Amino acid sequence: MRADRWMILPLVLATFGIASAADAPAPSPSGAAVTDAIAVVAPTQGQQTAGTVRFHLAGDAVHVTGQLTGLAPNAKHGFHLHEFGDCSAPDGASAGGHFAPEAHPHGPPDPATHHAGDLGNVEADASGAAKVDVTVKGLTLVGGDRAIVGRALIVHGQPDDLTSQPAGNAGPRVGCGVVGVAKPGS
Numbered sequence: 001m002r003a004d005r006w007m008i009l010p011l012v013l014a015t016f017g018i019a020s021a022a023d024a025p026a027p028s029p030s031g032a033a034v035t036d037a038i039a040v041v042a043p044t045q046g047q048q049t050a051g052t053v054r055f056h057l058a059g060d061a062v063h064v065t066g067q068l069t070g071l072a073p074n075a076k077h078g079f080h081l082h083e084f085g086d087c088s089a090p091d092g093a094s095a096g097g098h099f100a101p102e103a104h105p106h107g108p109p110d111p112a113t114h115h116a117g118d119l120g121n122v123e124a125d126a127s128g129a130a131k132v133d134v135t136v137k138g139l140t141l142v143g144g145d146r147a148i149v150g151r152a153l154i155v156h157g158q159p160d161d162l163t164s165q166p167a168g169n170a171g172p173r174v175g176c177g178v179v180g181v182a183k184p185g186s
Contacts, residue, residue: 078170
């Protein structure tokens with residue numbers, strides 16, 4: 001009987017080990033496994049702009065979608081990625097300037113001729129809400145000079161004229177959100 005107990009102990013320990021391994025979480029996505037990112041936009045001081053913007057890696061481009069509210073009705077608003085993922089300043093200035101790793105001039109979202117962070121404009125409807133849907137070639141989510149995770153997404157109070165340097169004359173920063181890794185497919 002005593003010998004049987006010693007034979008059972010390894011079986012119990014093996015079973016416990018298998019059960020513990022089954023409960024272990026899957027590894028978090030990192031590097032090339034990151035396919036989705038998100039920015040939750042909050043208003044800067046005295047503003048109303050808020051929303052959620054998602055970024056999905058699509059080949060050599062990033063598809064940007066989302067919803068924003070609290071914008072000036074029936075107006076365009078500059079929409080940019082900024083160099084620092086810091087929205088701590090009341091006016092959003094802590095996000096720095098436009099994300100421009102190659103020091104290209106400001107312009108429309110064309111990867112050969114603009115700041116990497118130039119996303120163009122979003123247009124608010126009569127209620128001050130805007131849908132975001134733009135695809136920007138040449139960006140990545142993580143890794144490389146054009147990676148956007150860890151940067152800030154800024155919504156401006158005026159339209160981006162797509163030509164004025166260095167930032168398109170888009171006015172004050174009315175919303176700010178930091179781009180972070182999102183659950184794939186969310």
